[in-house]
Amino acid sequence: MLEAESSDQNGDWFMAQKVAVIGLGSMGYGIASSVRRAGHQTHGFDVNAARVAEFVAEGGAAGDLAEIAIDLDAVVVVVLNAAQTEDVLFGAEGVVPKMKPGSVVLACATVPPEVARDLAARALANGVHYLDGPISGGAAKAAMGQLSVMASGSTATFAAARPVLDAMAETVFELGETAGAGSAMKAVNQMLAGVHIAAMAEALTFGMTQGISPDEFVDVISKCAGTSWMLENRAPHIVAGDYTPHSAVNIWLKDLGIVLDIAKADSFSAPITAAALQQFVAAAGQGFGGEDDAAVAKVYARNAGIALPSVDRRAGRK
Known part of the structure; x- marks a missing residue:
């Protein structure tokens, strides 16, 4: 099936791809x-039918995955974990065996490097390229096509993935020709990101015990050496008392768990990461697992006997 020509936002012509x-x-x-905005025929799939309907209403392509798989040039997998990634690709309704030779999978979930290597080998056995491509940047940058992708794969894999990468990412780090290198770098990133969120929550609530309000904390520290991207992004959620989950507490039980599993396998001691993980575990244990990861601050606040800005008016909690 021939691909259709299309033009991007700059008016340049290119071959539009079929993407799921x-x-x-x-x-x-x-x-x-x-x-989709970049001009590719884009199908969206999710267990939440309402999200699929919303995407189609905004211009996404409709269709059954099993029926369109043979025509796809690329499949982008943005699920929760390794188990879900494997199921999407090779489960009972797995898409890889249905895809045409030379097509490509872009796997974006945080998974252990050895899982990425295994999935890449299985995809290759089906004639399908596999890009180990974990992502960073958050929902806002995803919506703007400005993500960072920590990617590894063969030269041919990058070539097959390039049209989609150009549409979804501002920065693509090419980290080698073997799957697993991208996932290893993502583990390093998640180690830092998780620690930074927990440290932000600890510092913000410590400041409150010293008479520093959360909004003062954000105004001052975000302009001082103690800042971080996570502080600047997450601390305002605490100030607003808004724990709508952009990235949930439970994500960190998984991601920091992966980091520590990798560290353990290599006999690497990571005590700061372990301490951060325990704070997220505590937050989940106190019922905050589905809330925004800034809710880890509630653990510190409860222990210190201090009240954060209004937490959840809908549930009547303060």
């Missing part, structure tokens, strides 16, 4: 929207 984005959460929906 599987997983329409906050990141996946933004990726699907960015790929």
